[in-house]
Amino acid sequence: MFTRRTFTLLLAAVPLSACAADPVISAGSSARTTDPALLPQPNPGWNDWVAGFKGRAAAKGIRADVTDRAFRGAGYLPGVVARDRNQTEFKRSFEDYIAIVAPESKVQAGRAAFARNRNTLNAIESRYGVPAQIVCAIWGVESNYGVRRGDIPTISALSTLAYDGRRGAFFEGQLIAALQILQAGDVTPARMVGSWAGAMGHTQFIPTSYLQSAVDFTGDGRRDIWGDDPADALASTASYLSGAGWKRGASWAVEDADGNLTPDAGGPSFRTGPNFRVIKRYNNSDSYALGVGHLADRIAGGGPLRQAFGPDRFGMTIDQRKALQRKLTAAGFDTDGSDGVIGPKSRAAISAYQQSRGMAVTGDPSLALLNAI
Numbered sequence: 001m002f003t004r005r006t007f008t009l010l011l012a013a014v015p016l017s018a019c020a021a022d023p024v025i026s027a028g029s030s031a032r033t034t035d036p037a038l039l040p041q042p043n044p045g046w047n048d049w050v051a052g053f054k055g056r057a058a059a060k061g062i063r064a065d066v067t068d069r070a071f072r073g074a075g076y077l078p079g080v081v082a083r084d085r086n087q088t089e090f091k092r093s094f095e096d097y098i099a100i101v102a103p104e105s106k107v108q109a110g111r112a113a114f115a116r117n118r119n120t121l122n123a124i125e126s127r128y129g130v131p132a133q134i135v136c137a138i139w140g141v142e143s144n145y146g147v148r149r150g151d152i153p154t155i156s157a158l159s160t161l162a163y164d165g166r167r168g169a170f171f172e173g174q175l176i177a178a179l180q181i182l183q184a185g186d187v188t189p190a191r192m193v194g195s196w197a198g199a200m201g202h203t204q205f206i207p208t209s210y211l212q213s214a215v216d217f218t219g220d221g222r223r224d225i226w227g228d229d230p231a232d233a234l235a236s237t238a239s240y241l242s243g244a245g246w247k248r249g250a251s252w253a254v255e256d257a258d259g260n261l262t263p264d265a266g267g268p269s270f271r272t273g274p275n276f277r278v279i280k281r282y283n284n285s286d287s288y289a290l291g292v293g294h295l296a297d298r299i300a301g302g303g304p305l306r307q308a309f310g311p312d313r314f315g316m317t318i319d320q321r322k323a324l325q326r327k328l329t330a331a332g333f334d335t336d337g338s339d340g341v342i343g344p345k346s347r348a349a350i351s352a353y354q355q356s357r358g359m360a361v362t363g364d365p366s367l368a369l370l371n372a373i
Helices: 004-010 044-059 064-071 078-085 094-101 104-116 118-128 132-143 154-164 168-184 207-213 231-243 274-282 286-299 318-330 344-356 367-372
Strands: 253-255 270-272
Touching: 044 064, 044 154, 044 168, 064 154, 064 168, 078 154, 094 286, 104 118, 104 132, 104 286, 118 132, 118 231, 132 231, 132 286, 154 168, 168 207, 207 231, 231 274, 253 286, 274 286, 318 344, 318 367, 344 367
Parallel strands: none
Antiparallel strands: 253 270
């Protein structure tokens, strides 16, 4: 069976968004995308593929009326293929990752989201044994507490990727699972939206993981991870973690100078517990598991990491990088925020500044550049 971990490994190279953005793939869920590349485009090859796929779907038990309704209005999305092909090998430092997934703004938003959903989260913890703050933190990392659930039609996205063929078998399996969800009546094709790669809802389930772990926590007869009420999605996340082996009362990790995991040389160390490995089943990344756990601790009232990070490969601390971003923006070279993460927007601003001053254009931050502005 395909699991969320399988999906994560397939998409492991997806880079985090640049400079202060949340590490989610899709845009806000309040309206459909207007990006022309993410709107259906005529493609005879896709049409032929769909015609053949319908027979394969029928052989898997999908009714013809379900398939016809699912593909009504669906189409080939060239932007999805572009995103899939443009994945690059990319690894952020743990310091940058924490700055993105657990800034003070997201901590405060998480505490507010927890307060609004306290009764639901506590009831979920009671049923599944997964701490409420862990579930809330995954919600925050995956969709910014429901703000960014994704707006790309799932059937179009998955059929485009299956037709494209680079990982055709995997995405055709996800497409079959999506049709099974529609056949069960949990959602309509119009409401089944998510990321460009087919992850859906408040906590970004892929269709096979949904079939494996989604639950109807509200008791309304539908496992609704897409709607404004996050209860089913949050409970489904706890259900997934419980099924992956979450141990009640055990730790995920604690910050410890003598710990067994030091993501950045010279930075904070952690002593990991058994539930650390369970969080990694949701996303097979040490940084992800540490980020979720740290954000959960902050939501529950904990403070920032105690151990300091050293200078980066450019010899700069995060405070110096933040100062550089502020100075560049003030000088008219917008970095789109000052979180200390030197992403594409910051590099573009640095390059533009260097070019305007007749300097060698590298796009790299430096103490000399900080002092020169």
